[in-house]
Amino acid sequence: MKKQDAMNRDWIATARTLSQALPYLQRYEGATVVIKFGGHAMGSDEAMETFARDIVLMQQVGVNPVIVHGGGPMINEMLDKLEIKSDFVNGKRVTDAATMEVVEMVLSGRVNKRIVQAINEQGGRAVGLSGKDANLMVCEETNPDLGFVGTPVKMHTGVLETLFKADMIPVIAPLGAGMNGETFNVNGDTAAGAIAGALKADRLLLLTDVAGVKNADGEVVTELTASHVHELTEAGVIAGGMIPKTETALNALNQGVRAAVILDGRAPNACLLELFTEHGAGSIIRQG
């Protein structure tokens, strides 16, 4: 009897959560949400399945989700196998011609198709593409010392609008087309920010492997403005891999994205918690 009572309580709580989601579902009807799915956040098959379910649910309730993925750890694995050495400068992989070939193969091939398949297995209709398709992301060389690393300079998002109209979910590998036929390797966060900016997305979600942006005491700051971010960066509290993420978030806000959120992609249902509950998740950055 006691067990039955506990089960009933769980079901009532589930129904309440669904009911409380109504205003959030209404708020995000027709909204565009760009989600950066990092290589570290992908981890296990289980994490991939939960992520894919969240994305399909989002689309089911009227959101236009756009996935931009990373895959740094998977690129490292393949470069190791091929015994190609790789270095990073300020969070960007120094990319010579041989490395570029491996980056494209891993990102457009293995990683992109794994995400596409996971979404389709949950009943969605995902289409895999890279920033080279339909000239979505045209890039210039970031810095000659980094080789084929690109900075997005011109975006053509028409292909994404076409996919939205057909109820398809774009899954984008962070590669860019050069003006002279080159292929560029673009940091996943940078690519997600550029795409969110060009779409003037309602939300940019950057999924990573920490709960959010932490302050000097190691606590997650749930709400931040641009000036908070500058203060924490100048104090050296925002460091390493968090610097390109917060920079991407601020650039996206400057281009008209309403808010950017940095959250733990390994936490179950992180995207749903952020979009459709009062609780939210991670650190939300708004124009201040």
Ligand SMILES: Nc1ncnc2c1ncn2[C@@H]1O[C@H](COP(=O)(O)OP(=O)(O)O)[C@@H](O)[C@H]1O
């Ligand atoms: N203030 C901070 N708050 C949270 N994480 C921080 C902070 N400063 C530096 N970091 C580091 O940034 C990392 C996230 O960046 P990164 O490893 O590049 O993520 P990803 O692989 O998901 O793109 C965290 O794991 C953490 O070690």
Ligand SMILES: CC(=O)N[C@@H](CCC(=O)OP(=O)(O)O)C(=O)O
């Ligand atoms: C220029 C550059 O550094 N590109 C990245 C692209 C992948 C990426 O960003 O992957 P994560 O998001 O998983 O780190 C790289 O070569 O690793």
